[in-house]
Amino acid sequence: MTTIDTLEVSLGDRAYDIKIGSGLIAQAGGLMKPVLRQPSAVVVTDENLAAQHLPALETSLTDAGIAHRSLVLPAGEATKSFAKLEEVIDRLLEGGIERGTTLVALGGGVIGDLTGFAAAVTLRGLDFIQIPTTLLAQVDSSVGGKTGINTARGKNLVGSFHQPRLVLADMDVLETLPQRELLAGYAEVVKYGLINDPVFFTWLEEKGPALIAGDRDLRREAVLVSCRAKADIVAQDEREAGLRALLNLGHTFGHAFEAEAGYGGGLIHGEAVALGMVMAFDLSVEMGFCPPDDAARVRAHLQACGLPVALTAIGGNARTGAGWNSATLVSHMMRDKKVSKGRITFVLARGIGKAFLERDVELERVEALLKTSLAA
Numbered sequence: 001m002t003t004i005d006t007l008e009v010s011l012g013d014r015a016y017d018i019k020i021g022s023g024l025i026a027q028a029g030g031l032m033k034p035v036l037r038q039p040s041a042v043v044v045t046d047e048n049l050a051a052q053h054l055p056a057l058e059t060s061l062t063d064a065g066i067a068h069r070s071l072v073l074p075a076g077e078a079t080k081s082f083a084k085l086e087e088v089i090d091r092l093l094e095g096g097i098e099r100g101t102t103l104v105a106l107g108g109g110v111i112g113d114l115t116g117f118a119a120a121v122t123l124r125g126l127d128f129i130q131i132p133t134t135l136l137a138q139v140d141s142s143v144g145g146k147t148g149i150n151t152a153r154g155k156n157l158v159g160s161f162h163q164p165r166l167v168l169a170d171m172d173v174l175e176t177l178p179q180r181e182l183l184a185g186y187a188e189v190v191k192y193g194l195i196n197d198p199v200f201f202t203w204l205e206e207k208g209p210a211l212i213a214g215d216r217d218l219r220r221e222a223v224l225v226s227c228r229a230k231a232d233i234v235a236q237d238e239r240e241a242g243l244r245a246l247l248n249l250g251h252t253f254g255h256a257f258e259a260e261a262g263y264g265g266g267l268i269h270g271e272a273v274a275l276g277m278v279m280a281f282d283l284s285v286e287m288g289f290c291p292p293d294d295a296a297r298v299r300a301h302l303q304a305c306g307l308p309v310a311l312t313a314i315g316g317n318a319r320t321g322a323g324w325n326s327a328t329l330v331s332h333m334m335r336d337k338k339v340s341k342g343r344i345t346f347v348l349a350r351g352i353g354k355a356f357l358e359r360d361v362e363l364e365r366v367e368a369l370l371k372t373s374l375a376a
Contacts (some may be wrong), residue, residue, distance in 0.1 A: 006218075007227055009143065010235040016161050018227050019142060020220065024164035024170035025056050025106075025131065027063025032129055035165045037065045038100035041129075044115040045106040046075040051178060053123060057106055057131070064195075069095060073111070077263040078108050080149045082158075088118045101142075101305035102127040102165065108134035108181070109269065110140035113159070116147030130167045134177060135185025136270050138169040139226035144234040144244075150263060154335040155255045161239055169227070171220050183306050184270025186212060187250075187277070191310055192229045194277060194298065195246050198353030200225055205301050212305060245338060246355045249347040250276030257311070260324055265301050275306040275373075283369055284348040287361070294351045310376040326370035330363055360363075 004021035019031060033039065045054055046221060050072045071091055075077050092103075103126055114129050119128035132142035139346040147328045148159020174182065186208070189231025204211075204222070229332035230247065237244040254269070256278030261267035281298045284290035303309045311324060338345040340359070344366075348358045 003344060005224055007224070008233050009163070009231045011163060011238060016163060016165050016167070018169065018231065019168040020138075020169045020223055020227065021189040022171045022173070022216075024168045025053055025173070026060055026266065028057055028104075028131060028168055029062070029066055030103075031168060032061075032104070032166060033064050033066060035127075035129070036066065036100075037127060038098070039064075040098065040106050041066050041068045041107055042095070042097065042101060043068060043070040043104045044073065044088060044111060044118070045070065046073050046079065046111055048075045049107050049111075053133060053173065056107035057104075073114075075110075076187075076265060077110055077150070077258075077268070080354050082149060082151070085114060085118060085149055087353060088114065089122050090316050091287060092118065092122055097126070099126065100121050102129060104130045104131060105142075105164075106133065108132065108137045110144050112137055113147050113156070114149060116145070116162050116164065117149060117159050120147055120160040125162070127165045128162070130164045132169055133179050134174045135174055135223070136181070136188050137185075138223050139185060140176075140188040140230065140247075142167050142169070143227055143230045144247075145238070148356075154259050154332060155263075157335065158338065160189050163238075171223070174219055177215075179306075180268070181270075182212060184268050184273075186305060187270040187274040187307055190298075191247070191249050191273065191277065191301065192226050194349065194352055194357040195229075195230065195249055196353055197225075198351075201301075201352050205297070208301065210304055225256065227233060242357075243291055245262065245345065246347055248338065249355050250274070250278075250280050251351075252276065252330045252333055252336050252338065252344060252346055253279040253329075255336060256329045257330040259335075260329060272310055274302050275309065275311065278302065278309045279373065281330075281349055282349060283346065283361070283366065284350070286369060287348070287358075289348055289350050289358075291351055294349070299353060311370075311373045312376055326367045326374060326375055329370050330367055333366070344375055 007018040105112040119126040130142035132138045145163035254272035257272045281295035
């Protein structure tokens, strides 16, 4: 049996473990059983993952003596909707779910967010477990208890803080991850270096290409470092009163790009975050906070790894940003959850590893920066 690394998210009586290793889906039943209130689970997954990983998970649940059934949803960001939330809840209630039953999210951020929110509101609260199957979900969305759905007005505007009981990050699933999804997750890995760990960012500049190319040890190390960083931040600031907001580096811009793209797959989350981080560093330079060389390093590394760094260079997507309007993008930002008293809170940087929150940003400056990117 391979070694399993265990990290704790320290939240008192709601503390839980993140387990990182190979073959965890095949061991999931045994790993889950100690945290279940009763040996009963409902697995929520999507059509792609049902074919790839659901049989192994179901076998492990059966072997562990855990009664189970599965709900299979369409793949894609559009599934994070009111309609699919209602469908999941209705199917749970139709099946006679009890409060002691645990939901299991087998999937990426879409399935994890939707399942977590369904768990938060069904029967006034069910336990749930995250089994993230993308790099992005393993290092970000599966940890920290943010759950929710999208609306026509923006991303993740309806949701709840609801912590999982366990996170199982199986490194083997990354072997079958499409390159585009892997790169999207890598953007979130880079984020941790840019927030407060310049040594990690330098490590990624050196090791990133091999990590992306498939080096298993490097991938595992990157997931460990990223999860440890997020677990530490969540333990200090569970509900994003201050410190945790730094994890939104690139997201204020990125969510606006996703909203304009329409959640149809033309621009996926990690790509939007990569663009958003470039914009955040460029804005930091424009405002005199950040050395230009640091912003150039961020742009160069993301571009070298194959991530988009300008709105007109979104490779392989249905939407390229052509025809987008900077004022419209700013209007999307004004719907951001971090808006307070009519002002947008941006995560900016004084350099690599020196992120901070800034509310005193002139929107005209933001519009001008967006216009420059749209014209690139």
